[in-house]
Amino acid sequence: MADHQLNGAHYGPSIPPTRPQRRRHNAGCGFCSCILGCFRSCCGCMFNCILSLICRIIATIIILVAIFGFLFWLIVRPNALKFTVMEASLTQFNFTNNNTLHYDLSVNLTIRNPNRRVSVYYNDIETLSFYKDFRFGSQTLGKFFQPHKNTSLLNPVFKGQQVIPLSSSQISEFNKETNNGVYGINLKVLLNVRFALGLIKTGNLKQNHHCDLKVPFKSHNGTSSLGNGFQATRCEWDSKWWLLFR
Missing domain, CATH: 1.20.5 (Single alpha-helices involved in coiled-coils or other helix-helix interfaces)
Structure with a gap:
């Protein structure tokens, strides 16, 4: 009986399985x-x-x-400056045989500052005149200050002579314009300005405006080739020159 007890199977108490340890993760990412x-x-x-x-x-x-x-x-509420050519006339505009242009062009240009609180310091103003993409005249105007809600009048005058190598087709267009008494002239206005809001002033900024004009020829007795005279022309703002710091 003792041998039977020794050779029999023995069942001891069950051993609980070990639990795997879990890593704690802090919530959030503070x-x-x-x-x-x-x-x-x-x-x-x-x-x-x-x-x-x-x-x-x-x-x-x-x-x-x-x-x-x-x-x-x-x-x-800043607004862009507004440029308008109110009057333009030619009293001389003819070519000689050596492609020299003799010209006498006068322009009345207004600059409107529509802002209610922003004033403008014009440090440098240069006006350029072009015919068939050839520049034939330039004039630098004096610096001045423009308060808010103000309109300033400028009177650039271009007079002299300049060699312009026109092509045969451009000469034909010039002759046609001469017969009609109206010439297509492009005026560009280059600015170097500073804007002021109270005591705050910006740095020097550049702007470029161009005006596509139809200018009538005016004889010495004052009569114009156009019955109604020159039509006021709004100038366009060239945005690629906007906010270029010097």
């Missing part, structure tokens, strides 16, 4: 948890933290600039 993670995973986490911080700074700057720009526009 700054402190990010720093602690950096020490655990070394360089990788530190790079992510620095990149995240830089992105937050850039996003904050963009938001602040957008808010400031919107508030500035809401308060100031």
